[in-house]
Amino acid sequence: MRRTALAIVLALFTASAQAVTITRGPYLGRPDDRSVAIAWRTDVPADSRVDYALDGSEEWTTLQSTDALTEHRVTLDGLVPGALYRYRVFSGGVALAPESRFRSPRDESQQEFTFAVIGDTNRRFIPAVIAERLVEAEPDFAIHTGDVVYPAGSDDLYDDEYFRPFAPFLRQAAVLPTFGNHDTVTERGAPLLRNFVLPSSGTSAGSRFYSFRHGHALFVSVDIETSSFGAGSLQYGWLRRQLEESEATWKFVYVHQPPYSSDRSNAFVRMILGPLFERYGVDIVFSGNAHLYERTHPICDFGVPRCKGVVYITEGGGGARFSNFRRQKFTAFVKNRHGYTLVSIAGERLRLTSHDLDGSVVDSLELKR
Amino acid sequence: MQSRHWLSGLALLLLAAPAATDPLTANTSLERLPARAMSAELEISSFDADAYHSEGPSQRIPGDLRFVTAHLRVSWAPSARLAYGAEIPYRIVEYAPALGSGELRNRGVAGAAVFVDLSHDFLQGDATLRVGYLRTAKVDDPVLSISDGADRLSVTYAIAAGEDVRPWTGYLRAGFVGARARLPEESQYGQGWIQIAAGRRIAPRIDLLLAASSSIATSAREEGSFLSKRTSRGNDAGLMLQWFVTEDVRMRLSATQTFGLVERLDGLRVVLSSRLLFR
Numbered sequence: 001m002r003r004t005a006l007a008i009v010l011a012l013f014t015a016s017a018q019a020v021t022i023t024r025g026p027y028l029g030r031p032d033d034r035s036v037a038i039a040w041r042t043d044v045p046a047d048s049r050v051d052y053a054l055d056g057s058e059e060w061t062t063l064q065s066t067d068a069l070t071e072h073r074v075t076l077d078g079l080v081p082g083a084l085y086r087y088r089v090f091s092g093g094v095a096l097a098p099e100s101r102f103r104s105p106r107d108e109s110q111q112e113f114t115f116a117v118i119g120d121t122n123r124r125f126i127p128a129v130i131a132e133r134l135v136e137a138e139p140d141f142a143i144h145t146g147d148v149v150y151p152a153g154s155d156d157l158y159d160d161e162y163f164r165p166f167a168p169f170l171r172q173a174a175v176l177p178t179f180g181n182h183d184t185v186t187e188r189g190a191p192l193l194r195n196f197v198l199p200s201s202g203t204s205a206g207s208r209f210y211s212f213r214h215g216h217a218l219f220v221s222v223d224i225e226t227s228s229f230g231a232g233s234l235q236y237g238w239l240r241r242q243l244e245e246s247e248a249t250w251k252f253v254y255v256h257q258p259p260y261s262s263d264r265s266n267a268f269v270r271m272i273l274g275p276l277f278e279r280y281g282v283d284i285v286f287s288g289n290a291h292l293y294e295r296t297h298p299i300c301d302f303g304v305p306r307c308k309g310v311v312y313i314t315e316g317g318g319g320a321r322f323s324n325f326r327r328q329k330f331t332a333f334v335k336n337r338h339g340y341t342l343v344s345i346a347g348e349r350l351r352l353t354s355h356d357l358d359g360s361v362v363d364s365l366e367l368k369r
Numbered sequence: 370m371q372s373r374h375w376l377s378g379l380a381l382l383l384l385a386a387p388a389a390t391d392p393l394t395a396n397t398s399l400e401r402l403p404a405r406a407m408s409a410e411l412e413i414s415s416f417d418a419d420a421y422h423s424e425g426p427s428q429r430i431p432g433d434l435r436f437v438t439a440h441l442r443v444s445w446a447p448s449a450r451l452a453y454g455a456e457i458p459y460r461i462v463e464y465a466p467a468l469g470s471g472e473l474r475n476r477g478v479a480g481a482a483v484f485v486d487l488s489h490d491f492l493q494g495d496a497t498l499r500v501g502y503l504r505t506a507k508v509d510d511p512v513l514s515i516s517d518g519a520d521r522l523s524v525t526y527a528i529a530a531g532e533d534v535r536p537w538t539g540y541l542r543a544g545f546v547g548a549r550a551r552l553p554e555e556s557q558y559g560q561g562w563i564q565i566a567a568g569r570r571i572a573p574r575i576d577l578l579l580a581a582s583s584s585i586a587t588s589a590r591e592e593g594s595f596l597s598k599r600t601s602r603g604n605d606a607g608l609m610l611q612w613f614v615t616e617d618v619r620m621r622l623s624a625t626q627t628f629g630l631v632e633r634l635d636g637l638r639v640v641l642s643s644r645l646l647f648r
Binding site: 225226227228229230231232233236264265267268270271272274275276278279301302303304305326328329330 | 434512
């Protein structure tokens, strides 16, 4: 009798466990400079478990939460900086996805790495090809210059337009977006905040701007779509402090609308933030919005002493229909192309390459500090 | 003779291809000229912008942003009902960011305009219809530049109070400005505006007027810069002093402050102008 009851309980448990299906992910997030978040979604509420181990090691660590949820987020702290890890995700006792790998955030001593830049991701099949290329290139992470989901950044489109096309890449690297105008049409951008795990390094928990450090580089995401960025605003003061106080060798800023573009420049990003970029030695400002790839000559517009020149890159070639543009004097290279940008840093040298969908290099830039 | 004037007026209108000048400042003269008189007007406008009000949050500008535009306007009236004119705007854009020790400065002739004025009697004053065409200076980058590169066609109707209503004085004007976009991405441009000034004599030869205007446009184009693709609207109001130095020399000084803005620069505009009549 007892055996029968146990068998029934086990059968029920197995049945319920088997019913859990992953509907999104796993994908990575970056809550801070030392941690990695692993997130996934299941069709029914279930527990969350991540097993992870250093690549090449069989010493697995398990993190588990028994809370029954459909949105699962597990944060892995205490990681060895810059190390390659393997991981598996489970809910209801079932392994939900094949084993995947990620690289943990690098510390200041690790000065060789690659990151990717994508933007204005649209029309599924193009992001899917970009994802394949990024999987091959294995950047540590990608920044997204905004307009993640067209046309209105609504929650119901995130799976079809973003998570599925990019799935192979999202399993191995975090994507860190800034708000685009399309992302903020629905609920002022709340879906984007729900769907990404981003550093909470702004001025408050609700800040829509953030920064993070990777190796000896500083990355700053500026929100011009829903936050004030003019003089006297919280964001302006915060951005100034971030740039002024940073001792990083490389400084990168990303903001959706380009201050210098052969398509349409944002006059106020240029007027308000341009002097900050020049004054505090930002190396490259990445933007999207214009559906093309563009690189400017190094720019010093505002009479800042010892300005070393800021390069403005527009990476908006993630799949949206091409822009009409007219080449400007500040333009070093501009092309309507779908693709992505890779930035490889080795100590005081930087090499940026712009790629089309077959991975070919269409433009490159080398900088030395 | 009269018909020849009308024909030449019509020819000028036809030359004005569809493609318009910014709304007039409070100072701009737009009234009937005496027959066979020539008018020369120099108007210097200085606009200090503090902030930009967008549909979302407003952005305060960290530094001194100033647009100075000088308009030299000359017109000739072959008859009391018709006048031809031309205008040259010269613009200086200065931006000294708080962080920099230098400043960004652009200057130059922003374009050239021609206009035709058709006047008629209206109640106790006169009314004038002005059709103008502004050919703008071509620029690559319409940010903090002397011109946004979009040629404009403008139509303005102005009703001015006559001497019969003294000591009161004033005018009512409405206009439309249209422009063809420089780039397909910038979209076509249309702007409608209305302007009113009313006041009375406060001293011999001196009038004090309250001036106000309101406008709405399909995108934000101001002071030679293309600022935003979004619908722009705003108002300004202030005071204007008008001094008749002689019967033929009139000076105006106005100060107007913007308010109720969407996708528009916020600031104080001071305009000094002088108009000379040669009979």
